[in-house]
Structure formats: structure tokens, C-alpha cells
Amino acid sequence: MTQHRTFPSAGAGRRTPRSRAARLTVLLAAGGLALPALAACGGGSGFDDEGGEAGGDLEILIGSSGDAETAAVKDAVSAWSSEAGTGANVSVAADLVQQLSQGFASGNPPDVFYVSTDSFPGYAANGSLFPYGDQLEDVDDFYPTLSETFTFDDQLYCAPKDFSTLALVINTDAWSAAGLTEDDYPTTWEELRTVATTLTTGDQAGLAFGPEWQRIGTFMAQAGGHLVDDSLSADVDTPENLEALTYVKDLLTSGAAKFPSDVGSGWGGEAFGTGAAAMTIEGNWVIGALENDFPDINYVVVPLPEGPAGPGTLQFTNCWGIAADSPNQEAAVDLVQYLTSAEQQMTFATGFGVMPSIQSVAEEWKGEFPEQAAFLDGAESAQGVPPIEGIADVISDFNAQIEGLKSGDPQATLTSVQSTLEAVAP
Amino acid sequence: MSTPATPPGTPGGGALPTRRELRRRELRRRGRRRAGVNRGQTGAGWLFITPMLVILGLFLVLPIFMALWVSLSDWTGRGSPFAATTNYVGGENYAELLTGGGLAERDFGTSIRNNLYYVLIVVPVQTIISLLLAVLVNQRLLKARGFFRTAFYFPSVTSSVAITVVFLFLFSASGAVNRAVAYLGVNGPNWINDPRGLLHIILGAFGVDSPPGALQEAPFLGVSWWNWLAGPSVTMTIYIIMAIFTTSGTFMLLYLAALQGISGDIQEATLVDGANAWQRLWLVTVPMLRPTTFTVITLGLIGTWQVFDQIYTGTRGSPSKTTLTPAYLSYETSFNSQQWGQGAAIAFILFAIIVVLTILQRIVLRESDVVPKRKRFRPTGEGGRSSVVPVGPPVVPVKPPAGGAA
Numbered sequence: 013m014t015q016h017r018t019f020p021s022a023g024a025g026r027r028t029p030r031s032r033a034a035r036l037t038v039l040l041a042a043g044g045l046a047l048p049a050l051a052a053c054g055g056g057s058g059f060d061d062e063g064g065e066a067g068g069d070l071e072i073l074i075g076s077s078g079d080a081e082t083a084a085v086k087d088a089v090s091a092w093s094s095e096a097g098t099g100a101n102v103s104v105a106a107d108l109v110q111q112l113s114q115g116f117a118s119g120n121p122p123d124v125f126y127v128s129t130d131s132f133p134g135y136a137a138n139g140s141l142f143p144y145g146d147q148l149e150d151v152d153d154f155y156p157t158l159s160e161t162f163t164f165d166d167q168l169y170c171a172p173k174d175f176s177t178l179a180l181v182i183n184t185d186a187w188s189a190a191g192l193t194e195d196d197y198p199t200t201w202e203e204l205r206t207v208a209t210t211l212t213t214g215d216q217a218g219l220a221f222g223p224e225w226q227r228i229g230t231f232m233a234q235a236g237g238h239l240v241d242d243s244l245s246a247d248v249d250t251p252e253n254l255e256a257l258t259y260v261k262d263l264l265t266s267g268a269a270k271f272p273s274d275v276g277s278g279w280g281g282e283a284f285g286t287g288a289a290a291m292t293i294e295g296n297w298v299i300g301a302l303e304n305d306f307p308d309i310n311y312v313v314v315p316l317p318e319g320p321a322g323p324g325t326l327q328f329t330n331c332w333g334i335a336a337d338s339p340n341q342e343a344a345v346d347l348v349q350y351l352t353s354a355e356q357q358m359t360f361a362t363g364f365g366v367m368p369s370i371q372s373v374a375e376e377w378k379g380e381f382p383e384q385a386a387f388l389d390g391a392e393s394a395q396g397v398p399p400i401e402g403i404a405d406v407i408s409d410f411n412a413q414i415e416g417l418k419s420g421d422p423q424a425t426l427t428s429v430q431s432t433l434e435a436v437a438p
Numbered sequence: 439m440s441t442p443a444t445p446p447g448t449p450g451g452g453a454l455p456t457r458r459e460l461r462r463r464e465l466r467r468r469g470r471r472r473a474g475v476n477r478g479q480t481g482a483g484w485l486f487i488t489p490m491l492v493i494l495g496l497f498l499v500l501p502i503f504m505a506l507w508v509s510l511s512d513w514t515g516r517g518s519p520f521a522a523t524t525n526y527v528g529g530e531n532y533a534e535l536l537t538g539g540g541l542a543e544r545d546f547g548t549s550i551r552n553n554l555y556y557v558l559i560v561v562p563v564q565t566i567i568s569l570l571l572a573v574l575v576n577q578r579l580l581k582a583r584g585f586f587r588t589a590f591y592f593p594s595v596t597s598s599v600a601i602t603v604v605f606l607f608l609f610s611a612s613g614a615v616n617r618a619v620a621y622l623g624v625n626g627p628n629w630i631n632d633p634r635g636l637l638h639i640i641l642g643a644f645g646v647d648s649p650p651g652a653l654q655e656a657p658f659l660g661v662s663w664w665n666w667l668a669g670p671s672v673t674m675t676i677y678i679i680m681a682i683f684t685t686s687g688t689f690m691l692l693y694l695a696a697l698q699g700i701s702g703d704i705q706e707a708t709l710v711d712g713a714n715a716w717q718r719l720w721l722v723t724v725p726m727l728r729p730t731t732f733t734v735i736t737l738g739l740i741g742t743w744q745v746f747d748q749i750y751t752g753t754r755g756s757p758s759k760t761t762l763t764p765a766y767l768s769y770e771t772s773f774n775s776q777q778w779g780q781g782a783a784i785a786f787i788l789f790a791i792i793v794v795l796t797i798l799q800r801i802v803l804r805e806s807d808v809v810p811k812r813k814r815f816r817p818t819g820e821g822g823r824s825s826v827v828p829v830g831p832p833v834v835p836v837k838p839p840a841g842g843a844a
Contacts, residue, residue, distance in 0.1 A: 113772075276613070
């Protein structure tokens with residue numbers, strides 16, 4: 013009996029290390045086997061998609077600004093769907109960038125989706141987007157600056173959905189309280205400085221704008237500066253940009269201009285709405301925001317003042333991207349054609365306050381929204397985000413330095429941004 | 439199958455066994471017991487843990503290997519990372535981050551700097567506070583102990599997103615905190631948008647506003663010495679305060695459990711030996727809590743190096759990238775900038791940092807197992823026993839199970 017029991021116990025004694033090793037081997041083997049298996053699956057599904065059946069329903073993914081936009085897009089898509097006889101389903105993304113990334117990685121992205129200017133160059137470069145610009149009927153009707161934003165390697169990849177520009181928003185009550193009249197609306201930098209100083213009181217800043225290129229870039233444009241030159245090469249470290257940053261720094265140090273966070277607000281529109289700022293530099297979206305959150309504010313929208321080199325503003329836009337992996341690109345292009353038509357763009361404009369991306373309805377739009385004409389007038393002198401891969405990182409690095417502009421050195425900022433931009437746009 | 443529950447048998451009779459024989463029998467007995475339990479149940483055991491192994495393997499181990507591959511590849515985010523279009527690039531992504539000289543390196547260096555200060559402050563402070571809180575709520579004399587335990591633990595069970603939002607409100611330029619300090623006649627800073635480093639502010643108070651020439655060089659990760667020495671920014675201190683506030687309660691619970699495992703006999707013994715309250719805490723309780731301290735510091739290190747959701751909900755790296763952390767930068771680089779390889783590489787460098795620090799900390803805490811002479815408790819006026827206090831991790835006031843059924 014003792015003999016009998018000795019055997020298994022001795023075996024068990026040795027077994028522990030062996031089984032541990034065995035377990036590890038099993039795990040590693042499983043990992044090793046599963047990796048290629050997964051690779052095979054990933055590759056396989058991609059292969060199927062390419063050779064898959066054409067046609068089928070369209071999946072549309074949008075990053076909506078709110079219920080109004082969602083409803084407008086859904087209505088438009090279902091109108092197209094019943095007309096074209098192709099099923100289409102609109103989903104609202106909780107996090108558009110992340111959901112698109114997952115779609116592209118899995119080889120099964122939505123067919124049609126919003127693409128921001130930030131992510132456009134990356135998606136175009138990695139081949140996720142289907143360049144369909146040459147299949148659109150009236151490409152020349154898009155504002156040229158908008159088309160440029162979505163042109164990569166000399167190809168128009170996607171159709172601008174709509175756009176916004178920046179203008180000067182003025183609180184008319186604060187304006188008249190300071191003894192100013194309509195004639196005093198600033199048209200030059202000097203006048204802007206004067207009225208901002210006049211409007212500045214103990215608990216009200218004259219002017220507020222976000223600490224970012226997306227606002228301060230307007231001054232660079234007015235001074236004749238830009239981020240990149242016509243051949244998309246970095247051109248930040250210029251006397252024009254230095255003049256603009258120095259002017260902004262002066263505004264900030266004099267106290268006439270403040271960043272929204274300095275007055276306890278999240279963005280310029282909030283600072284303006286709460287009365288912490290009498291003027292702000294914002295885009296079309298400020299109209300809806302003020303209507304919702306601060307309905308009692310009386311305001312007027314005027315063009316931004318001209319700088320040493322004339323007028324200048326920035327534009328913001330999205331485009332209708334179509335996935336390179338979409339099995340139904342033909343229907344997708346047809347849908348985009350419909351969504352960017354003059355009639356549909358005017359419907360969107362009345363639905364959720366954007367500006368049509370095509371020039372042919374400009375007058376109609378101004379007739380409908382005369383009080384916002386300043387935004388559309390800016391289109392001619394507007395600069396957009398350059399379509400360069402990696403530009404978003406450079407801009408966010410620029411913004412990080414702009415946040416410290418008040419105590420910073422404008423020249424050092426430009427030098428540093430020039431070198432980081434040269435890395436992506438030589 | 440022999441019954442596994444059989445208590446270890448009595449030693450076989452016969453002549454008096456030698457010591458060696460006894461030892462052999464003991465070993466045999468243990469082995470037999472283990473074998474008996476294991477043999478029949480191994481299969482069942484594996485069966486039971488298979489679902490967990492499959493789930494962990496599929497959703498944890500495999501993704502880690504995939505991420506490792508991505509960090510070594512030029513995957514652009516389109517299609518499977520194992521497709522033929524993805525190429526192996528070796529350590530290129532790592533090199534770009536560590537020695538690239540560009541924006542990627544500087545951002546990574548900045549994020550490491552930010553997180554380093556965060557860890558350096560949060561881990562020690564939260565460990566000390568949680569220990570003190572645990573000792574406090576462990577007092578038998580304390581009234582309403584239950585209330586205090588709940589109150590201190592409460593921040594830990596609240597979602598970090600909710601707490602972040604509340605903190606951002608509290609610390610906004612015209613928020614409650616600034617109103618409160620205004621009563622004291624202090625002009626509070628603009629917490630959410632103040633990129634100045636604390637050390638820079640202190641240096642500024644002594645008139646050092648700009649970096650001396652020697653500190654302007656940037657030999658390490660593209661960040662100049664002057665900026666390495668910035669300290670946490672004013673905005674980062676919000677997160678530091680928040681982390682201490684929320685996690686101290688969690689670790690208090692760990693300490694509390696450990697404190698309750700210390701038998702009252704030991705406290706009594708030290709009382710008899712004439713130790714005062716401070717000596718009892720510092721020379722008896724704290725050394726006995728060392729295993730818990732190891733756990734608390736390890737968990738603290740891991741948690742603080744991985745800080746992500748507060749940053750994501752809150753400032754997303756602003757102002758001036760002073761709240762950028764490696765975990766958030768990894769997300770940002772991957773999803774927003776489509777640099778998947780670099781994003782994965784950041785995650786693995788972060789992993790390496792955490793592993794190295796944990797090992798270091800383990801070594802440090804293990805070496806101090808031998809109590810230095812000066813720390814030994816000597817009862818006053820007695821030359822007899824030098825150390826009356828049992829010190830070290832294995833000291834647990836539980837009867838040793840070696841004797842088997844007892």
C-alpha cells in the first residue's frame with residue numbers, strides 16, 4: 013500500500029513544475045495559432061468585400077450637432093431612398109472618429125459618412141476614402157477654397173457638405189451702453205482695438221475668442237499670413253504672422269481681449285452670452301447656440317475687421333466621405349449628389365443653420381438670412397485647414413503655445429511651429 | 439478514488455521512526471493528499487476555468503499580441519493589421535517617439551513629464567492619507583465609525599466622469615473654490631487654464647522667470663531641462679487633488695482590512711512593554727502592514743500611470759499640453775492622428791515603465807525586511823531581549839496549519 017501510494021505522490025511532486033510549463037506552452041501555442049487564424053479572418057473578410065455583391069442598402073454615419081440636424085439628414089436620405097429605390101439607414105455616431113476607425117480597420121465601414129478636415133488627410137492617405145470628385149455633376153459650383161480643403165494628391169476626394177466662417181459678433185446693448193453707434197463697427201485693427209478697450213469694464217471684456225489657431229488664424233489671414241503657401245509647404249515663420257500674433261498679444265495684455273476660460277466660460281459664445289464679453293469671434297453655429305441658451309441677448313453679426321493685407325477669415329467644413337470598401341459606391345455617389353444639390357442644401361440651411369457649399373445659392377441664402385450675410389461674405393477671403401497628413405497635430409501644438417501667448421514670445425512660437433510643420437509639409 | 443477529504447493519516451506504527459523517516463513520511467503524506475485532490479478534479483478544474491481562459495485569451499491576451507504587432511508595423515488603420523499591405527518596420531515607431539526629434543517625441547516627453555509629477559505626488563500622499571484614515575476609523579473609541587467609513591469610501595464608488603465634471607465646475611475661474619479663497623483675500627488662479635508649472639511659479643517668486651542657459655538644452659525626449667523641472671501645472675493639480683480624493687477611500691479599505699487582521703494581543707503586548715501611541719503606530723502597525731503597503735503602492739503606481747478617463751472627460755491635454763498623459767496621448771495618436779503604430783508603441787512603453795517601477799518598488803520593500811537596529815523597539819531600562827516586536831510580513835497571528843486537522 014505504501015509502495016502503491018508512493019508512486020503517485022512522487023509523480024505529483026514532479027508534476028507541478030511540468031504542468032506549469034505545459035500550461036504555458038498551451039497558452040503560447042494557442043496565441044501563436046490564433047494570431048494567424050485571426051489574420052486569415054481579417055484578410056478573408058476584406059477579400060470578400062472587394063469581390064462581394066454590388067448594390068445593397070447604404071449605411072450612413074453622421075456626427076450630428078443636434079436633433080435638428082439629425083432630423084434634416086434623415087428626411088433627406090429617406091426622400092432620396094424612396095426616389096432611388098435603394099434602402100438607406102442613417103445612424104448618429106457617438107464618437108465619429110472612433111467609429112469610423114473601427115469601420116476602416118474591420119473592412120466594413122459605413123458607406124457614406126461625415127469627414128472632418130482634421131481627419132481627411134489621414135483617411136485619404138491610407139486609402140480609406142473613395143475619390144469620387146470627378147463623378148459629380150457640378151463640381152465647379154463648390155467654393156474653390158472648400159474644394160481645395162478636400163483635395164489630396166490633386167484629386168477631389170469628397171464633396172463639401174456645407175460650411176461656416178468666422179465673423180465678429182457684437183452685443184448691441186453693451187455697444188450702445190458704451191456710447192457707440194453703428195458707424196463705429198470696426199473695420200480696421202486699430203478700430204477693433206479702440207472699441208474693445210471702450211467696451212472693457214470691470215466685469216466685461218471687450219472681446220473674447222478661444223486660444224486657438226481656429227480663431228487667431230483670422231488675424232494671420234488679415235495680415236496676409238497663412239500656415240502653408242500655395243504649394244502646401246510650411247510658411248508659418250513670416251513677418252505677416254508675427255505682426256498678427258504681436259497684435260493679438262497686445263490685445264490680450266491690455267486686457268481688452270480675453271480668452272473665454274479667463275472669464276469662466278468654455279467658449280467664446282458662452283462668454284458672449286453670459287455678458288462676460290461684449291464681442292466675440294465665432295462662426296455660424298453661434299446663432300443657434302445663442303437662441304437656445306441665451307435668448308435674451310441682442311446682437312449683430314458684422315464682418316471681421318480688415319488687417320494690413322485686407323479682409324481675412326477662416327472657414328470650417330465637413331465633407332461627405334464615401335468608403336473605398338463600400339460595395340455600393342454608385343448609389344453612394346448618387347446620394348451625395350442629391351444631398352449637395354442646391355435645393356437640398358437650402359433645406360439643410362433652414363433646418364440647422366449652415367451655409368450651402370455651392371455658390372449658385374449664395375444670393376438665395378443671403379435673402380433668407382440677411383442678418384447672417386457677414387458670414388457668407390467672408391467666404392471669398394476664407395482660409396481652411398490645409399489638407400496635409402499630420403496637420404491636426406501641428407495645429408494642436410500651435411494652439412498649446414497660443415494658450416501661453418499672453419506671456420509668451422510670438423517669434424519663438426512661430427519658429428517652433430514652422431519646424432514642426434516642416435516635418436509634415438516640407 | 440480515495441476520498442479527498444480524508445484527514446492526513448496518523449503515522450504508521452512500528453519502531454520509533456528516525457527524524458529523517460518522519461520527514462519523508464510527512465512529505466509523502468502531503469504529496470498524497472495533493473495528488474488525491476488533484477487527480478480526479480484536474481479535468482473538472484480545467485473545464486471550469488475554460489470559459490474564463492477563452493474570454494481572457496480572446497479579449498485580453500490576443501489583443502495585446504495584436505497591439506504589439508501594430509507597434510512594430512506601419513499599419514495605417516485600414517483593413518486588418520495582418521493583411522499583406524502592412525509592413526514590419528521594426529523599432530521605427532519606438533525610435534520616432536524616443537529619439538525622433540520631432541513633434542511626436544516632444545509630445546511623448548511632455549506627457550511623461552506630466553504623468554511623472556502626477557505619480558510622484560499622488561502615490562505617496564494617497565498612501566499616507568489612506569493609512570491615516572484607516573487608523574482613524576479603526577479606533578474603537580470613535581463614535582459613528584460606520585458613518586465615517588462610508589463617507590471616506592464614498593468618492594471611490596462614484597464614477598470618475600461625474601467627479602471630473604464636478605471638479606471642473608468647482609475649479610472654474612469663477613467657481614466655488616475661487617469664491618472661497620476670495621473670502622481669504624486671495625486671488626485664486628484660473629485653475630482650468632493655467633499652464634504654469636508649480637515649480638516655475640515658486641522659482642518665479644524668487645525672481646527666476648526664464649530658464650538659465652544651462653537648462654535650455656533639451657537632451658532627453660525633446661523637452662528642455664527647464665520644462666522637465668516645471669512641476670505639475672496648476673491645471674494638473676486639479677487632477678492630483680481629485681485622484682487623492684477619490685482613491686484614498688479605496689486604499690483606506692485595504693488598510694482597514696489589514697488592520698483588523700492585526701490581533702489585539704500585539705497591541706496589548708506593546709502597551710505592556712510601555713510603547714506610546716506613536717511608537718505603536720510607527721514601529722508595530724506600519725511594519726505589520728507592509729504587505730498591504732506593497733499592494734497599495736503597486737495599485738497606486740499602476741492606476742496613476744494609466745490615468746485616462748479624467749483627462750478624456752476634462753481638459754484633453756490642454757492648457758499647453760500640461761495635462762497630456764501617455765495613456766491619453768496613445769488614444770489621441772491612434773484614433774485622431776491615425777498613427778496607430780506610434781499609439782501602440784506609447785502603450786507598450788507605458789507598460790514597460792509600470793513593470794520596471796513595480797519591480798523596483800518590490801526590491802526596495804523586500805530589502806527592508808531585516809529591521810535595522812535603530813528601529814528595533816527596546817523597552818526602556820531593560821537590557822534583556824533586544825527585540826520584543828515580531829516584525830516582517832510572515833507574521834500573521836493565525837495558527838500555522840502545518841499540523842493539519844487541529
